[in-house]
Amino acid sequence: MGDVVATIKVMPESPDVDLEALKKEIESRIPEGTELHKIDEEPIAFGLVALNVMVVVGDAEGGTEAAEESLAGIDGVSNIEVTDVRRLM
Template structure:
């Protein structure tokens, strides 16, 4: 099996959500077997900023599912979406 890097977009509930607190919570919720590569901010509109979380996971059954479930449970996040998945060479 190989490794893949996946980008998961986290959309905050509102522009008032503390992004630094969200980033801290993301780091704390990365599951075992998943490596956090980086977190980027993406301006959306009207002060709303999404977080693009890049993680490296094994290309096993389930893939990003554990990370998605953990990140979806963060307070202040309205939805999440896997926007990109690429195999590492």
């Protein structure tokens, strides 16, 4: 079994959400067995900025589910979406 790197797009509820506080909350919510690689900001429109959270997880079935559930439960998050999954060599 290997590892994969997954990118999860975290969409704030509004442009008024404090991104630095959201990043700290994301860092504290990363589940066991998941490694946070980095968080990038992606401007969307009208001042709204999404966060692309890159995590490393095992390539077993349902590998990103724990991280998805944890991130979706954060206050101020509108929705999350896995946008990319790549196998690490």
